[in-house]
Amino acid sequence: MRKELASLLSEIGRRVIPTPAERRRMEELSSALLERTQKTVETARLDGIASLQGSMAKDTWLHGQADLDVFVQFPPSVERSEWTDRVLPLLRKEFNDYQVIERYAEHPFLELITIDNVRVNVVPCYRVEKGKWLSATDRTPYHKEYMNSKLTEETRLQARLLKRFCMGIDVYGAEIKVGGFSGMLAETLALYYKSFPKLLVSAGQWKTSSVIDIEGVYEGRLGEARKKFQDNPLVVVDPVDPERNLAAALRSERLWSFVAASRELLERPGKQFFYPGPFRPRTTADIRRKMRLSGADILAVSFQHQEMVPDILWGQLYRLEGALTELLERNEFQVVRSKVWSDEEKRSAVLFELHEASLPPMVVRQGPPVERLTESRSFIVKHATAKDTVRGPWIEGERWMVEKRREFRSADDFLRTVVGARKMNISLPSHLEPGLSNRARYLLNEKIVQLVGTDRGFREAFWTFIEGKPRWLKAS
Amino acid sequence: MRKELASLLSEIGRRVIPTPAERRRMEELSSALLERTQKTVETARLDGIASLQGSMAKDTWLHGQADLDVFVQFPPSVERSEWTDRVLPLLRKEFNDYQVIERYAEHPFLELITIDNVRVNVVPCYRVEKGKWLSATDRTPYHKEYMNSKLTEETRLQARLLKRFCMGIDVYGAEIKVGGFSGMLAETLALYYKSFPKLLVSAGQWKTSSVIDIEGVYEGRLGEARKKFQDNPLVVVDPVDPERNLAAALRSERLWSFVAASRELLERPGKQFFYPGPFRPRTTADIRRKMRLSGADILAVSFQHQEMVPDILWGQLYRLEGALTELLERNEFQVVRSKVWSDEEKRSAVLFELHEASLPPMVVRQGPPVERLTESRSFIVKHATAKDTVRGPWIEGERWMVEKRREFRSADDFLRTVVGARKMNISLPSHLEPGLSNRARYLLNEKIVQLVGTDRGFREAFWTFIEGKPRWLKAS
Known part of the structure; x- marks a missing residue:
């Protein structure tokens, strides 16, 4: 190991280990939470054991990054509905001195947020033998046991x-x-x-x-x-x-x-x-200059939506990103890169870098092989004298070809019409669909700058996108 | 058969059969030529027999399309050099009352052109058994025999x-x-x-x-x-x-x-x-209007060259068409269609319809998969801080990607520099190469119109190209 790396790692090492005060605060918090959780489970007359799990329990958490996982282990005989119907309501009441959010994964669980912004998950699981897993969280206690032994x-x-x-x-x-x-x-x-x-x-x-x-x-x-x-x-x-x-x-x-x-x-x-540092604020003028210099065409689709569990939201956003990419490429708008941004509350955006946002006035269409009699006949009937035929049909190799007037020449118009006004039969992620038709914004290049003012997070995401290079990569 | 087709065919039928006067003229001409050819071969003291071949001999020639093929059949014992060294010079002398062109296929032969523009080929071949062919023309007498018997x-x-x-x-x-x-x-x-x-x-x-x-x-x-x-x-x-x-x-x-x-x-x-009729003359204004309406980008490469046997010339032209197409496409100029034109004397041109003649300022380059250590390292060194890197490098899926400034944004500049000024090491058909570097013209769209005045044939070829539809296709 080079000396330079060694001294860097020893410096980072000092910064990642929690301080004694931090540890004390977390230990107090976790034992209080454990006790209250255990008491609540007993009130519900269920055979559940509360325990601390996750990085805190394994002592692998980072300075300044304390999150707590409180698990309640039930025997296999306990029905899932008992957790939902009997324990959860009691826990909500018990922890009414915290901000409580109900979340869903395989089953519902609670997230508590303390005044000093520690996030605590209270999660159910089954106490089972290794390999006889009944739910996705059953391995967690074994992970803790394994790590603490090693x-x-x-x-x-x-x-x-x-x-x-x-x-x-x-x-x-x-x-x-x-x-x-x-x-x-x-x-x-x-x-x-x-x-x-x-x-x-x-x-x-x-x-x-x-x-x-x-x-x-x-x-x-x-x-x-x-x-x-x-x-x-x-x-x-x-x-x-x-x-x-x-x-x-x-x-x-x-x-x-x-x-x-x-x-x-x-x-x-x-x-x-390790610490990329805060995003250096960029002015709107910086952004304009950067866009001009890089010369690419950027298309932004910005829209609102209901609040969702992050895993659901991001699942839908990535599906949307894929669906729009496919739609653009099927219409010859070549997507170079794309990126999803969300405030994780009510506003999200998909960014596309396009090879070109504006296409030539005509589009070349491949027709059937000449040997296919019926298809060839309908191809000729359809195109030979059609108004929107710009050129042809002609025969290339063994196929018919034709040039048609292009319906959508610019990518923003295209998405605005097809997605915004639903002019094609496309399937969109269900939770995002309403926001995409109503008041969604399809913006190109300079026009995107008007979104930049609205959200610091978006500004950062947008800058990173047009820069398009990982922040850690400096190589010279 | 529909009545309409039947009456069309009977009309065409009347036009394709040679007239009695035409037949007489051709019979006189061919027997005179045969006799003179036979006499010349005998003067050379070679065992060759002159005979009439081709469509005239099979009575399948068309009214107004009389070409004659006079073949001289030699026994296999005669060396090819004897034809070239002894017979050809004598034939040239014998037929000095015609315009005589020496041509080459597998071996040299003569083309005579009469005052009334009948073209006569005088061609050698071997008299062999079926299947024991010694040269490409040996089947011809058998073809005549077969057709005349059927x-x-x-x-x-x-x-x-x-x-x-x-x-x-x-x-x-x-x-x-x-x-x-x-x-x-x-x-x-x-x-x-x-x-x-x-x-x-x-x-x-x-x-x-x-x-x-x-x-x-x-x-x-x-x-x-x-x-x-x-x-x-x-x-x-x-x-x-x-x-x-x-x-x-x-x-x-x-x-x-x-x-x-x-x-x-x-x-x-x-x-x-059957008779597409003469090309209707188009004015330069017609051509400009047509180009504007169709909206495509057309690139013309026009150049001069030495005179060549047509088969050699066209072979070279088609190879050039292929080489330039490949070159353009490798540089992201998508070729929709192309066409070769030649006056078959000293000037030829290749026409390209391009998806776009002008490309965005940057080009996306795929780098190596990240798992390839050495290639990845040199990719980063080469691109991370290079002046002509517009964006990235970034990782997409499992690969490095980067955006570079594009060297050639317009197709005419590109070919002018790369082919005209030989800035890349490309291989061009040898007989055309000199003309492509010296004074070749690489013209885009409107500028091509300046070539149109120079040659009626080119004007027609160019019009047909921008129309891009076979003349026989009317389908409505």
Whole structure:
């Protein structure tokens, strides 16, 4: 390890470990919450045991990033409805001194927000034997047990460095919005490689479908693991469940960003890999100048929607991004890149960089092969004397071809008409559909600047988009 | 057959048969030429026999289209050099009352042009048994023998109708320029289908690789014929040589034009299928208006060159067309259609219709997959801080991407620099290369009009190109 990297890591190391005061505050908070949760479950006369889980319980949380996970483990005999109907209402009442949000994953759970902005999840799960999982959260207590039996002070530090690195390069979190590295995945990697710099070196050499099997359950049959998880670009076998890939939610782009950033950090160490620093405010004039210089055509679709659970919202937003990309490309508007932004409350936007937002007046259409008699006949009847035929039909190789007048020459008009006014039969994500037809805005280039004033988050997202280069990449 | 078609064909039939006076003139001419050729061969003391071949000898020539083929058949013992060194010079002297052009195919031959513009080819070949061919022209006497033993007055008329149809729709002639139907191919089809209208019906239903085997030599094993001639879109087995496809020179486009025009003639009979009539003169203003209306970008490359045998010239021109198309498309100038024009003396041009002649200021480049360590490193070094990088690099899916400033934004500049000034290492057809660098003109849209004045043929070719629809296609 180069000296420069070593001193950087020791500096970062000092910043990621929680302070004694912070620990005290969190321990007090968590034991109070545990006690109140346990009491509430007992009031409901259910056999449930409250316990602390997550990074706090594993001592892998980061300074300034304290979130708490309180789990209630029930025996398999308890019906799910009992949680929903009997426990949840009691918990809501019990915790009325906090801001309480009801959330949904596989089953509903509560999120409490304290005055000092600590977020606490109160989540149910089943107390089952390993492998006999009844719900998605049943593995969590085993994860805690496993980590606490394996992690040392040193590997905890390495895990914290890794988590901070993932945050710094925007790949932390398995939620749909990010599709990155979960806490458990990061801890497992830290444990496997033992040292963060060694992990960087190895990650820099990962290939598609690398398999990391910390407990060696697939020893001698790695191919089997690769096949079982063949849709995932990285396989990290869950140490408490060989049937599960801890990296199942990791999207290709996040994995390869991690790989590229690992190499880059080794070659050109810098604090920005861990703490990219706040976004430097950009004026509207800055933005205009940047757009002019880069010369690309940017299209923004900005719209409002109801509030949703983030995983649902982001799922819908990504589906929308895919649907609009397909729609644009089917109409010859080539999409170079795209990005989704949301305030996660009521306003979101999809940004597209287009090869060209304005297309030539005609479009070339391939017709049937001449040998197909019936199709050829209808092709000729349809196009030979049609008003919107600009040229042809002619025969090229073995096919009919024709040039038609293009219906939509500009991408914003196109989406405004097709999506906004529903002129084509397209299917849009259901929760976003209303906002896309009513008062959605389809803006091109300079006109997007009018959105920039409305939201700091959007301004940052937009700037990052037109810059189009990861913030950690400085390479010179 | 519909009445309309029947009366059209009887009208055309009257126009394609040579007049008695025409026949007399041609018979006199051919017997005089035969006699003089025979005498010359004997002067050279060679055992050669002069005979009349081709459509005149088979009585399948068209009114107003008299060309003569005089063949001299030698025994295999005669060396090719004896033709070139001894016979040709004597023939040139003998025929000094005609305009004489020396031409080359497999071996040199003479073309004589009479005062009344009859073209006469004087060609050598070998007198061999069927199948023991020594040169490409040895089959010709067998073709004549075969046709004269099979054709009747009626099938001769059908063959003439077919030839006239092929001329009318621009698919007549096996030479490289056309890549269409040879005389022998047309005669064989007429003989096979017996009636021109029946041929139209069948041709309208031809599929790729239809096999027509008039002598039934491949009976029960048509698949074998199809395999032997698998690169040809139509297979018509030569009745004097089962190893040869009479349609070997037929290009896909010509075949399918023939098929489409056959259907069209059946549905909407019209004289234009046989006699498209002279090109209606268009003014420069007409041309400008047409270009504006159709909205496409047209690029013309016009240049001079030495005089060449047509087959060589057209071979080079088509290779040039292919090379320039590839060059344009590699640089993202999408070619919709292209066409070659030549005065067949010293000036030629390639026309391109482009999707767009002017491209956006930047170009998107795909980099290596992130997992490739070395390539990724050099990609970053090369692009991350380069002056001509407009955006990125960024990671998309598993790959690096980057946007660069585009070097050539307009297609005419691009070709002028790359081809005209040889800024890239590209290979061009050798005989055309000099003319492309010196004084070649690379013109876009309106500017092409300045070429239009220089040549009636070019004006017609250019008009037809921007119209882009076969003249026979009227379909309403």
